Amino acid sequence: AQSVTQLDSQVPVFEEAPVELRCNYSSSVSVYLFWYVQYPNQGLQLLLKYLSGSTLVKGINGFEAEFNKSQTSFHLRKPSVHISDTAEYFCAVSEPNTGGFKTIFGAGTRLFVKA
Amino acid sequence: NAGVTQTPKFRVLKTGQSMTLLCAQDMNHEYMYWYRQDPGMGLRLIHYSVGEGTTAKGEVPDGYNVSRLKKQNFLLGLESAAPSQTSVYFCASTSGQNEQYFGPGTRLTVT
Numbered sequence: 069a070q071s072v073t074q075l076d077s078q079v080p081v082f083e084e085a086p087v088e089l090r091c092n093y094s095s096s097v098s099v100y101l102f103w104y105v106q107y108p109n110q111g112l113q114l115l116l117k118y119l120s121g122s123t124l125v126k127g128i129n130g131f132e133a134e135f136n137k138s139q140t141s142f143h144l145r146k147p148s149v150h151i152s153d154t155a156e157y158f159c160a161v162s163e164p165n166t167g168g169f170k171t172i173f174g175a176g177t178r179l180f181v182k183a
Numbered sequence: 184n185a186g187v188t189q190t191p192k193f194r195v196l197k198t199g200q201s202m203t204l205l206c207a208q209d210m211n212h213e214y215m216y217w218y219r220q221d222p223g224m225g226l227r228l229i230h231y232s233v234g235e236g237t238t239a240k241g242e243v244p245d246g247y248n249v250s251r252l253k254k255q256n257f258l259l260g261l262e263s264a265a266p267s268q269t270s271v272y273f274c275a276s277t278s279g280q281n282e283q284y285f286g287p288g289t290r291l292t293v294t
Contacts, residue, residue: 072225077223100281102281102282104285109287109288110287110288111187111273111275111285111286111287111288112226112273112275112283112285113285114282114283114284117282158225158226162281163281164281166281171228171281171283173225173226173227174225175223175224175225176223176225
């Protein structure tokens with residue numbers, strides 16, 4: 069069975085500072101990995117995804133994540149955050165070629181960017 | 184291209200009442216999902232569908248039913264609402280590679 073752990077429930081950070089949101093997963097099979105962002109009162113939207121290939125994945129809004137197979141991690145980073153990055157971020161793991169119904173979401177990390 | 188839409192956006196029900204949530208997607212996706220989102224618990228899969236006319240149970244199916252009579256629509260029904268079903272409900276769809284497209288959500292309160 070797969071599982072996802074987001075290690076921080078809340079991350080406060082000052083504007084223009086770097087940020088890392090941590091995600092660990094467990095799975096007995098190869099996986100696809102995702103980060104989604106949810107702005108207040110909205111649905112989730114895809115930030116970036118890892119399917120295969122290069123372990124460093126770049127997404128929208130200047131975010132990137134690195135897949136580390138040995139540490140079973142997929143941490144999300146941004147070198148300089150903006151107020152507009154305030155949102156909840158969800159890490160998700162999915163079993164390939166299943167259409168997504170075996171996608172497991174983490175509990176979420178609330179990023180709060182302060183001026 | 185509207186993507187994934189959900190109706191209604193908000194609803195308040197009394198215990199024991201019934202309702203149907205409608206999800207529609209215009210991307211010709213085969214797979215559709217219903218999730219509920221509760222604080223600190225991420226998203227939990229209620230039911231899903233791998234194609235028109237098919238449905239299957241997810242992680243938390245009890246108290247809910249679904250139907251997918253048309254490829255673009257996925258309906259979630261609550262036959263007898265309970266306070267434990269107070270939540271935000273999200274519909275999603277995907278075409279493959281498991282990337283999901285989400286609707287804006289329905290906030291349901293059961294009193």
